[in-house]
Amino acid sequence: MKLTGSEILAEVLIEQGVDTIFGYPGGAVLNIFDTLYKYQDKITHVLTAHEQGASHAADGYARATGKTGVVLATSGPGATNLVTGIATAYLDSIPMVAITGNVPNNLLGRDAFQEIYITGITMPITKHNYLVTKVEDLADTIREAFRIANTGRKGPVLIDIPKDVTAAKCEYEPVKPIRLIERYQKDLESLRRVANLINKAQKPLIYFGGGVGSSQAEEQLMKLVNKAGIPATYTMMAAGLLPDSNPLNLGMIGMHGNRTSNHAVSQCDALICIGARFSDRVALNPNKFAMKATIAQIDIDGSEMNKNVLIDYSLVGDIGQVLDDLIPLVEEKERPQWIGQIREWQENDYHPVDCETELKPHQVMRIISETCGEDTVYVTDVGQHQMWAAQFLNHAKPRSFISSGGLGTMGYGYGAAIGACCGVNGVDAGKKDNNKPVIHITGDGSFHMNLNEGCTAVSYDLPIITVIMNNQVLGMVRQWQTVFYEKRYSHTDPCRKTDFVKLAEAFGAKGFHASNPAEFQEALNEALKVKGPVWIECAIAKDEKVLPMIPAGGTVDDIIMS
Amino acid sequence: MGRSIKKVVSVLVDNEPGVLARITSLFGRRGYNIESLTVSATNVKSVSRITIVIEGDEHMLNQMIGQTSKLHVVQDIFTLNYERSVVRELLLVKVAADESNRGALTEIANVYKAKIVDLSIGSMILELTGEQNKLDGFLSILSEYSIMEVCRTGITALSRGAINNEED
Numbered sequence: 001m002k003l004t005g006s007e008i009l010a011e012v013l014i015e016q017g018v019d020t021i022f023g024y025p026g027g028a029v030l031n032i033f034d035t036l037y038k039y040q041d042k043i044t045h046v047l048t049a050h051e052q053g054a055s056h057a058a059d060g061y062a063r064a065t066g067k068t069g070v071v072l073a074t075s076g077p078g079a080t081n082l083v084t085g086i087a088t089a090y091l092d093s094i095p096m097v098a099i100t101g102n103v104p105n106n107l108l109g110r111d112a113f114q115e116i117y118i119t120g121i122t123m124p125i126t127k128h129n130y131l132v133t134k135v136e137d138l139a140d141t142i143r144e145a146f147r148i149a150n151t152g153r154k155g156p157v158l159i160d161i162p163k164d165v166t167a168a169k170c171e172y173e174p175v176k177p178i179r180l181i182e183r184y185q186k187d188l189e190s191l192r193r194v195a196n197l198i199n200k201a202q203k204p205l206i207y208f209g210g211g212v213g214s215s216q217a218e219e220q221l222m223k224l225v226n227k228a229g230i231p232a233t234y235t236m237m238a239a240g241l242l243p244d245s246n247p248l249n250l251g252m253i254g255m256h257g258n259r260t261s262n263h264a265v266s267q268c269d270a271l272i273c274i275g276a277r278f279s280d281r282v283a284l285n286p287n288k289f290a291m292k293a294t295i296a297q298i299d300i301d302g303s304e305m306n307k308n309v310l311i312d313y314s315l316v317g318d319i320g321q322v323l324d325d326l327i328p329l330v331e332e333k334e335r336p337q338w339i340g341q342i343r344e345w346q347e348n349d350y351h352p353v354d355c356e357t358e359l360k361p362h363q364v365m366r367i368i369s370e371t372c373g374e375d376t377v378y379v380t381d382v383g384q385h386q387m388w389a390a391q392f393l394n395h396a397k398p399r400s401f402i403s404s405g406g407l408g409t410m411g412y413g414y415g416a417a418i419g420a421c422c423g424v425n426g427v428d429a430g431k432k433d434n435n436k437p438v439i440h441i442t443g444d445g446s447f448h449m450n451l452n453e454g455c456t457a458v459s460y461d462l463p464i465i466t467v468i469m470n471n472q473v474l475g476m477v478r479q480w481q482t483v484f485y486e487k488r489y490s491h492t493d494p495c496r497k498t499d500f501v502k503l504a505e506a507f508g509a510k511g512f513h514a515s516n517p518a519e520f521q522e523a524l525n526e527a528l529k530v531k532g533p534v535w536i537e538c539a540i541a542k543d544e545k546v547l548p549m550i551p552a553g554g555t556v557d558d559i560i561m562s
Numbered sequence: 563m564g565r566s567i568k569k570v571v572s573v574l575v576d577n578e579p580g581v582l583a584r585i586t587s588l589f590g591r592r593g594y595n596i597e598s599l600t601v602s603a604t605n606v607k608s609v610s611r612i613t614i615v616i617e618g619d620e621h622m623l624n625q626m627i628g629q630t631s632k633l634h635v636v637q638d639i640f641t642l643n644y645e646r647s648v649v650r651e652l653l654l655v656k657v658a659a660d661e662s663n664r665g666a667l668t669e670i671a672n673v674y675k676a677k678i679v680d681l682s683i684g685s686m687i688l689e690l691t692g693e694q695n696k697l698d699g700f701l702s703i704l705s706e707y708s709i710m711e712v713c714r715t716g717i718t719a720l721s722r723g724a725i726n727n728e729e730d
Contacts, residue, residue, distance in 0.1 A: 124591050
């Protein structure tokens, strides 16, 4: 049957199992939006306030569901507004397909109104991108884009479609998508070497990252940890993949990780890195990272081997499949001596002190976790609040801690929370009961960047609780100024007078304010009863720091504890 | 940082617009410095060959190959073993020449088996094909004279024999 380019786009999205997309209309995508009008019972389009919000929503949707996020924007500024969102997804290896309109073929390259070379702009922040100049190529290009986004190391793919292509007609034949199975070659010799390393080690440690989540290999990870009795530490991207309640889970490693995890890395004799990349926020000094250890790395991306830290053994492939083959070769063990040493470190680790009259960051996080339960999806922005959330929330389930790790995108949170809420509860969450709580934890700095998405949350009645850790300052940068710049607070104290309670109400949401734990508990209890979006502003002292902290380039010996 | 070595890398890519930009964008971003680069057609219409000469330590070269191979447009990438490959570059050099030194220049050209491809009143253009060090030697002799302009193609290379002599 003959269909227009826009109809082919809709049909292939349906082929690929897409039922929810995020976007914003404009001139170059008018035909596509006209088609979406006709397909509204099959594809739900969520309209955001800004294309950046839509891009983060597609990303948050992907992280919360494990499916591919789809974002749609018009040419020119619509396309450039996606750039931060695409880059955020790229740095965290999140599967996303971004679709942009462009000016018609005959105007390409002529600096036409709202023309931009978006495939050029996004070349270094996509796995691949396409300019589709012929309608005949459209269906297969979209199919291939989904395949690329979802295979190997996942990531964003952009498809740019000139306006005339969205109107042109051609023959369309539906294709049933093949189930993607990662090609994997079992390397028994390397598997035996790594198993041998684990079996012989006296002080082994697992260090795992977001790759475990990409591969949905959290069960295998748990099996390996429990069978071989290996303590494990995680990067921020991996919070929740192994429950915090597992006694062998040491918590987060790195710049703001706990001292125990960082000690363990410096003292271990075998380090098994699974789906992590020795980034500069973890291997702060790559030359001194895990110096006493023989290092084995498991990752789907071969170019990660020896990239930042030199390793001894590598297993390249889908983590789930590799672990399935590795686990039978590993001996069942308990390691009382090594675990004993770790327990001693844990007792002497950083433990913040509670307070009744003021709101302490760790108390906010504890109250949230205790009140909302283990099925909660947490989404953060970027800064101090993000680190407090990573450190002090109870991470119990995979795909429940959604945060911009690699790019560190302030303003990520609200869009991502909208996407996550649509993903786990549906776009019609506001009309339903028994939704999973979606808690968006932000700071006053990050929230000011993209709080415009408040109107989106209200439009769709999304039950997202936004907790604003308001310390009146750009806290993370200010903390560095305190520690490294002799308290010269250059442009981190913006003297804003925003009344978040009133602003929430102005958007049509509900607002609360809390300045001590009792008030916060009460506000949160109330918020959970509300059907639509709620903002809770928490008064946090300016000088609260994220601790512990290892300065950039340092080691655990340089750790700052107070 | 390890010892710096020079490698010839052959990259087989999809023959479509923007491919070179994808490769150079990656190299620019990751700080790989290209010494020479040529793009050429192959016997397969849909495939182009990019031949890159690059200098760096072993670690950097491995990273370069790993990262480049991830590009969707890259079908194959391998380093060529210098010993088992034919490596060529073409040089055009314009030298100031009049009656007084034309003879001497012609003699040098004959020794190197260079061709005189242009002879004008005040200058001549010499063409030479060969390995890089031969071209370097030729240019160094000519530097005794007044070189007006130089243009080199960058190298092209193929491995000898029926199969790709990729380096182990």
